[in-house]
Amino acid sequence: MIRIGIVDDEENARRVISKYLERYCENYEIVFETDEYQDAIDLSIKHNPDLLYLDIQILNGLGIDVAANIKDETNTKIIFTTAYNEYAIQALRLKAFDYLLKPIDIEDFIISLNKALEIIKTEKNNISIVPTISIVTMSGIQLIDKNNVSTIKAEGSYCEIKLIDGKSITVSKPLKHIENQIEKNSTFIKIHKSYLVNTSVIKSLDRTTNEVILKDDSRLPISRSNLKMVFNFFNH
Numbered sequence: 001m002i003r004i005g006i007v008d009d010e011e012n013a014r015r016v017i018s019k020y021l022e023r024y025c026e027n028y029e030i031v032f033e034t035d036e037y038q039d040a041i042d043l044s045i046k047h048n049p050d051l052l053y054l055d056i057q058i059l060n061g062l063g064i065d066v067a068a069n070i071k072d073e074t075n076t077k078i079i080f081t082t083a084y085n086e087y088a089i090q091a092l093r094l095k096a097f098d099y100l101l102k103p104i105d106i107e108d109f110i111i112s113l114n115k116a117l118e119i120i121k122t123e124k125n126n127i128s129i130v131p132t133i134s135i136v137t138m139s140g141i142q143l144i145d146k147n148n149v150s151t152i153k154a155e156g157s158y159c160e161i162k163l164i165d166g167k168s169i170t171v172s173k174p175l176k177h178i179e180n181q182i183e184k185n186s187t188f189i190k191i192h193k194s195y196l197v198n199t200s201v202i203k204s205l206d207r208t209t210n211e212v213i214l215k216d217d218s219r220l221p222i223s224r225s226n227l228k229m230v231f232n233f234f235n236h
Contacts, residue, residue, distance in 0.1 A: 002028040002120060005049040007066065008081065009035040009058045013102070017053050017081070020109050025117070037061025044070045050120045051097075056082035067094045075123075077116050107173075110134060111181060114143070133181050135161070135171045144169070146188075151220065152178055152196040164201065191230050192223040205234060 004021065008014045014033050021028060032043040037060040044052060044066070054063040064087055067078050077097040080087070081104060091099050097119075098112040111134045118132070132143040144161065153160045154175035161169045161178070171178070179196060182188045187199050191212055197220065204213045210227060211219040222230050 002051065002117065003031045003047065003049045004028055005031055005044060005047060005052045005076075006033045007035070007040040007052065007058060007063060008055040010055075011035075013055065013081070016104065020104075020106070021113075024110050024113060035059050037066060040066045041069045044076060045073045048074045049076050050124075051116055052076045052078045053081050054078050056080060056084050056087050062087075064090050064094070067091070067096065071095070077120060079112055079116065107134075115181075133161075133178060135169065135173070135178075142169075146182070146198075147200075149188075149198055150201045150214070151198065152188075154194040164198075189230065189233055191226055192221055195220050199233075205231065207231075 002025065004025075006014050006017050008017070014035075018030065021030070031047040031049050034040050034043055035058060037058055040054070040058065040063070054066060056063045058066075063080060063082070067080075070076065071094060078094070079098040079100060080091050080096055081100050081102060083102040085101060088099050097116055100108055100112060114132070114134050133146055133149065135142050135144060144163075148163050148165070150162045150164045152175065153162070155170075157172065157174055159171045159173060159175055159178055161171060163169070175194070175196065179190070182196070188196050189199055190196050197212060197214075201214050201216075202212050203215045203217075205211075205222075206213055206219070209219070210222045210224075212222060212230070213219055
């Protein structure tokens with residue numbers, strides 16, 4: 001059971017988060033809701049929720065200060081939900097799990113939730129969770145095993161995700177949207193502004209043409225600005 005807290009001074013905002021959770025989260029419990037600063041601290045320490053949706057501007061204080069007060073008292077993953085982007089650096093310093101701007105985009109909410117659930121379940125069960133990329137299709141949300149992705153190519157405001165089995169999926173999102181879901185220490189490397197590549201499918205590097213050669217013998221260009229980074233990556 002995933003235990004969740006919601007802190008927001010707007011009842012409608014709390015209701016929206018509750019509805020999103022009802023629709024996209026399974027086996028969870030909302031252990032508390034509040035709109036007030038001291039309540040947020042006291043209830044967070046009392047319930048130690050797995051996940052906390054925390055607004056910045058709340059009654060009698062700031063969510064940032066709530067996070068600072070509970071960070072050493074709980075194991076809670078904090079997702080800030082706010083209309084103010086100027087607190088993002090402070091949130092980062094407090095090791096917030098995520099920072100969602102209002103009005104909350106449903107796709108961003110789902111991606112953030114799925115990432116949090118993966119980590120929480122791993123910590124709870126001490127098991128390995130298959131890393132995934134969340135994409136929105138006509139039929140709903142689809143989770144793709146990162147290990148099954150060969151390349152991701154930008155096509156304007158779209159992306160083509162090529163799978164290792166040869167299948168392709170077109171997503172109506174820019175490359176940055178998918179890149180944000182891939183950890184910096186993952187097996188993916190950005191070789192060009194238009195290409196992300198799974199290093200496990202790279203066979204060799206061609207220094208004469210500045211291309212990577214994949215295991216299926218296809219070639220992809222390495223941009224001049226990415227040359228040094230790519231070559232250094234494979235020299236370590």
